[in-house]
Structures are given as structure tokens and as C-alpha cells.
Amino acid sequence: MISVLLVDDDALTLELHRTYVERVDGFRVVAECTGARAAVSAILERPPAEGIDLVLLDMTMPDGTGLDVLRHVRARAADVDVIAVTGVRDADVVRQMVGLGVAQYLVKPFSFAVFRDRLEQYRAYRERAREATGPATQSEIDAMLGALRPTASVALPKGLSPDTLDRVTGAVRGSGPLSAAEAASALGMSRVAARRYLEHLADTGQVVRSPRYGTPGRPETEYGWHP
Missing domain, CATH: 3.40.50.2300 (Response regulator)
Structure with a gap:
């Protein structure tokens, strides 16, 4: 320690x-x-x-x-x-x-x-x-x-907040794979907004997208922290 x-x-x-x-x-x-x-x-x-x-x-x-x-x-x-x-x-x-x-x-x-x-x-x-x-x-x-050199920060797309991104990141890291609906429910935000943040994390390589099967219809996308 x-x-x-x-x-x-x-x-x-x-x-x-x-x-x-x-x-x-x-x-x-x-x-x-x-x-x-x-x-x-x-x-x-x-x-x-x-x-x-x-x-x-x-x-x-x-x-x-x-x-x-x-x-x-x-x-x-x-x-x-x-x-x-x-x-x-x-x-x-x-x-x-x-x-x-x-x-x-x-x-x-x-x-x-x-x-x-x-x-x-x-x-x-x-x-x-x-x-x-x-x-x-x-x-x-x-x-x-x-x-010791800080990694270059990635510019956020328009409309995304660093503080909210931090909250979404913490939810995925702490809870395991989440769907956009689950993240929205946990954080008190809309499903559309949660998906935008999760997609940004996926695009920057911080989370991994994967299909979640087991429910009727099309598989739902879930987002898990990059191992």
C-alpha cells in the first residue's frame, strides 16, 4: 500500500x-x-x-x-x-x-x-x-x-458533461456490465443520454460493447469496463 x-x-x-x-x-x-x-x-x-x-x-x-x-x-x-x-x-x-x-x-x-x-x-x-x-x-x-506523463485527454463531444461522464464511468466500473436503461435508472437520467455517454466510452476504448441475450426480440447492448 x-x-x-x-x-x-x-x-x-x-x-x-x-x-x-x-x-x-x-x-x-x-x-x-x-x-x-x-x-x-x-x-x-x-x-x-x-x-x-x-x-x-x-x-x-x-x-x-x-x-x-x-x-x-x-x-x-x-x-x-x-x-x-x-x-x-x-x-x-x-x-x-x-x-x-x-x-x-x-x-x-x-x-x-x-x-x-x-x-x-x-x-x-x-x-x-x-x-x-x-x-x-x-x-x-x-x-x-x-x-508520470499524463495521457492526452479526449475532447468530449458537444453536449456531454465531464461530471456526468465521471458518474457514468463510475457506474460501469463499480457495477459491472450495464445496459443504457440500467445506467439511466441507476443515475437518474434519460436512457438516450445514458446511451450517448456509454457510446462515447466505447468509442474511446474505455468500455466494451457486447450483446446481451436471453430476452425476447433483438439482443440488448450492454457495456462493460475494459479489462
Whole structure:
């Protein structure tokens, strides 16, 4: 399990991010902080056996910034990875964070799907790094660095909402193969709308279409998560 420290001065944001982390396999929240000083202490003073692997770090807090936290941590050579999770878009801040070794820079607000993808990319990076022992080959190095690069996002067709797409995606992932009618009933939307979202997921390779037999008439199409 990858141990995660959440750092944000907003209680509702902490709760949201905790819920998000709990929905991603292989991650667990082990500590939460609402300030910069508390974050530095949590990272540097936590017993090694209960160490923190990853920090989801906000940039703006009452007693300091995410940059302050990362500078203190790097000065003490703490072996911890950091993903910036912030509304700060200033290019100079981004450059400084990259220079201090941040693994990802995630701008608020974002959907759970985007959050999940970034954590899964980070998990893939850790797995590749663990597999590469001794002198790494160029292909192993490329694979490790490539795992942290966000995949290109697919533009949504006109009329589709990212938030609703996230809900439909979660329904298919969590419930197994669904027909458009079943997805519509579960999510409180029209069958036509549910089919549009499911067809988009199928067109982008995230779900698989298959015929469902066993009922009179033409077989119904069901949509299952891509294995």
C-alpha cells in the first residue's frame, strides 16, 4: 500500500481528497494536515516504519506555502514523493515545484477520473522503479519517466458533461456490465443520454460493447469496463 499524507487548509477539500484516495486501489491516507509547519513535521518526524510515500500538497496555507514545505523537506533529504494539488496556476510556481522534484501538478478543480488517472500513473511509476534494479537501461528509464506523463485527454463531444461522464464511468466500473436503461435508472437520467455517454466510452476504448441475450426480440447492448 502507498501511504498518503493530505495537506490542505480547507476541511471540505481534505474530506473530498480522502474520499478520492480511498476509491483508488493501492493507496491509503495515513495522515492529514491543515498547515505548512504541521506538514513538515508529519513528513520528517513520522517513524520510519510508518513512513509517508506520497504527499498531496496544497500551495496556499495560513502559515506557509507548498513551496516552503517542499524546500524544508528536500533540505533534509527526506525521501518522499509529492503531487501538487492546488488552484495556483502561476508559471513561476510550477517551475519551482518541478525544480524541487514534484511528481505531478494537478490544478483544482478536477474530476475524480482525472485524480484517479494521476494516482494510477504514479503507482505505475513506483512499480517500474521497483522492478528496475541495478543499472537501468534506457528503455527502463524511459518507461519510468513516461509513466508520470499524463495521457492526452479526449475532447468530449458537444453536449456531454465531464461530471456526468465521471458518474457514468463510475457506474460501469463499480457495477459491472450495464445496459443504457440500467445506467439511466441507476443515475437518474434519460436512457438516450445514458446511451450517448456509454457510446462515447466505447468509442474511446474505455468500455466494451457486447450483446446481451436471453430476452425476447433483438439482443440488448450492454457495456462493460475494459479489462
